[in-house]
Amino acid sequence: MNGASAATPAASVKLATKNLLAAPHPYPGRLIAVEGIDGSGKSTQLLLLDRWLRARGYPVHFTEWNSSRLVRRSMQRGKKKNLLTPTTFSLLHAVDFADRLTYQILPPLKAGMIVLADRYVYTAFARDVARGVHPDWVRGVYSFALRPDLTLYFRVPIEISLERLLAGRAKLKYHEAGMDVGLSSDPVESFRRFQSRVLGIYDQLAEEFALRVVDATGEIPAQQKMVRKVVQEILRDYDSHRAKGNHAVPIQAS
Amino acid sequence: MPSRSKRAKTWYGHGLPYLTRKRLPGHLIAIEGTDGVGRSTQIELLRPWLELEGYAVSNTGWTRSPLLFETINDAKAGHQLTVTTFSLLYAADFADRLEHEILPSLQAGFIVIADRYMYTAFARNTVMGADPAWSRDLFGMAMVPDLVLYLDIDVESLIPRVVQGKGMDYWESGMHLALASDMFDSFQRYQSSLIDEYRRLSQEFGFIAIDAKRPIEEIQTALRMHIADYLKLANPPRAAALHEESPAPSFRKE
Numbered sequence: 001m002n003g004a005s006a007a008t009p010a011a012s013v014k015l016a017t018k019n020l021l022a023a024p025h026p027y028p029g030r031l032i033a034v035e036g037i038d039g040s041g042k043s044t045q046l047l048l049l050d051r052w053l054r055a056r057g058y059p060v061h062f063t064e065w066n067s068s069r070l071v072r073r074s075m076q077r078g079k080k081k082n083l084l085t086p087t088t089f090s091l092l093h094a095v096d097f098a099d100r101l102t103y104q105i106l107p108p109l110k111a112g113m114i115v116l117a118d119r120y121v122y123t124a125f126a127r128d129v130a131r132g133v134h135p136d137w138v139r140g141v142y143s144f145a146l147r148p149d150l151t152l153y154f155r156v157p158i159e160i161s162l163e164r165l166l167a168g169r170a171k172l173k174y175h176e177a178g179m180d181v182g183l184s185s186d187p188v189e190s191f192r193r194f195q196s197r198v199l200g201i202y203d204q205l206a207e208e209f210a211l212r213v214v215d216a217t218g219e220i221p222a223q224q225k226m227v228r229k230v231v232q233e234i235l236r237d238y239d240s241h242r243a244k245g246n247h248a249v250p251i252q253a254s
Numbered sequence: 255m256p257s258r259s260k261r262a263k264t265w266y267g268h269g270l271p272y273l274t275r276k277r278l279p280g281h282l283i284a285i286e287g288t289d290g291v292g293r294s295t296q297i298e299l300l301r302p303w304l305e306l307e308g309y310a311v312s313n314t315g316w317t318r319s320p321l322l323f324e325t326i327n328d329a330k331a332g333h334q335l336t337v338t339t340f341s342l343l344y345a346a347d348f349a350d351r352l353e354h355e356i357l358p359s360l361q362a363g364f365i366v367i368a369d370r371y372m373y374t375a376f377a378r379n380t381v382m383g384a385d386p387a388w389s390r391d392l393f394g395m396a397m398v399p400d401l402v403l404y405l406d407i408d409v410e411s412l413i414p415r416v417v418q419g420k421g422m423d424y425w426e427s428g429m430h431l432a433l434a435s436d437m438f439d440s441f442q443r444y445q446s447s448l449i450d451e452y453r454r455l456s457q458e459f460g461f462i463a464i465d466a467k468r469p470i471e472e473i474q475t476a477l478r479m480h481i482a483d484y485l486k487l488a489n490p491p492r493a494a495a496l497h498e499e500s501p502a503p504s505f506r507k508e
Contacts, residue, residue: 015387070339074325074346083321085353086272087395091346098338132272133395140391144338 029109033120036154039161061108065119068099086131130197154216267394280360284371287405289426290416312359315369319350377451404461
C-alpha cells in the first residue's frame with residue numbers, strides 16, 4: 001500500500017491487492033490479445049486470425065479497446081472539450097475495460113469460447129505511463145484483469161507506423177499523436193515523440209509480462225502465418241479438452 | 255489526525271506525478287458520513303461562517319464532475335454497473351474534481367470543503383464486495399485532507415430522518431445489492447454495513463467523529479470548533495507576517 005499509514009495515527013492495516021494478472025485464468029475458453037502502437041498492423045492481423053479461427057469452426061468472440069457504451073459519452077465529452085487529464089483518461093479506459101470484462105470477455109471465456117481482444121491492459125500500462133501516471137498505480141487499477149493465454153506484441157519502428165497511418169488517412173488523431181501531452185505542436189512530430197515513449201515502455205512490458213513479440217515490419221501474409229502458428233500451439237491443449245467434450249459448446253452467435 | 259501540525263500536503267499514494275510542484279496554501283477539509291446524515295445542511299452553514307472569518311471557500315461534492323455526472327446518472331438509470339465499474343466511475347469523478355477543482359482552489363489559497371471524500375468510496379466499495387486493497391490503490395492519486403470531520407449516526411436514528419426527508423432512494427438503500435426485496439429492510443441492512451465500515455475507517459484514518467444525532471445547531475457548533483482549532487494550528491497568528499519568508503509548502507512525494 002501507500003502513504004496512508006504515514007499520515008494516520010492509528011495502525012493502518014496493510015492490505016495486499018489480489019492481482020489476477022499474475023496467474024493463468026481458470027476458465028475453459030482461451031483469451032488472445034494483440035498489442036502494439038497505432039499503425040503496427042495488429043488489428044489487421046487479428047482480423048485475419050478471426051477469419052481463420054471461424055473457418056476452422058472455433059467459437060470466437062471479438063472485443064475491442066474503448067468500445068463499451070458505458071463511457072462513450074464521457075470519453076467524447078472529455079476529448080472534445082479537452083477535459084481529460086492523464087488520470088481521468090486512464091480511469092475512463094479502465095471503466096471501459098471493466099465493463100467489457102464483465103459483459104464481453106468473461107461470459108464467452110466461461111462458455112469455452114476463444115476471445116480475441118484488440119488491445120488489452122498493456123495498452124494502458126504503456127500509454128497512460130507515457131502520459132505521466134505512475135506505473136504502479138495503473139497496474140493497481142487493472143489488478144482485476146485476467147491474464148490472457150497469449151498476448152502478441154506487434155513491434156514496429158515509429159517511421160513505419162507513421163507511414164501506414166498517413167497513407168490511410170489525411171491526419172493523425174489528437175490523442176493518438178499524444179497532442180494532449182504537449183510534446184510538440186506539430187502532430188507528426190508529437191506522434192513521433194509520444195509513440196517513441198510508448199514503444200519504449202512496450203518493450204519493457206514485453207519482458208515483464210512475457211508478451212510474444214511479432215516483427216511487424218514484414219509482409220502481412222508472412223506475419224499472419226507466424227501468428228497462426230503461435231495460436232495453434234496454445235490451442236493444442238484446448239482442442240484436446242474440447243474433443244473430450246469438457247466444455248460447453250456455445251450456441252452460434254445470432 | 256492527518257497533517258495537523260504540518261502544513262505540507264501529502265498524497266495518499268503515488269499522487270499525480272505529471273504535475274509540477276506548486277504551493278498549496280489552501281486547506282482541504284472533508285466532511286464524511288453516510289447518506290442522509292446531514293452533511294450538505296452542515297456545509298451550507300459552514301460556508302457563510304468561514305467567509306465572515308475572511309476565508310474564501312470552495313465546495314466540491316461527489317458525482318458533480320462535468321466529465322462524469324451524465325455517465326454516472328445514465329449508468330445508474332440503466333442499473334448496468336458492476337462493483338468494479340461503479341468503483342472506477344466514482345474514482346474518475348473524484349480525479350476530475352481533484353484536478354479541476356480541488357487542487358486549483360488549494361493553490362489559490364481557498365478552504366476546500368469536500369462533501370464526501372475517498373473514504374466514502376472505501377466504505378461503499380467494501381460493502382459492495384470490492385477488494386478493499388484495490389479501492390485504496392485506485393485513490394493513490396488523492397491528496398490527504400488536512401481535516402476529516404465524520405458525522406456519525408446509528409441506523410435507527412438515521413431512518414426517521416431519511417423517511418421524513420427526501421425518502422429512501424434505490425441506491426442509498428442498496429437495492430442494487432439485492433440484500434432484501436423490501437426497500438426498508440434493504441436500507442436498514444445496507445446502511446448498517448456502511449456505518450460499520452465508516453466507523454472502522456474513522457479509527458484507521460483518525461477522523462474527528464461528531465455525534466450527528468444531536469440538533470443541527472449543536473453539530474454546527476462542534477464542526478466550527480474543530481475547524482477553528484485546525485486553522486489556529488495551521489495559521490499561527492504571527493505566521494501571516496512571516497509568511498513571505500517561510501519555505502513554500504509544496505507537494506510532497508512519497
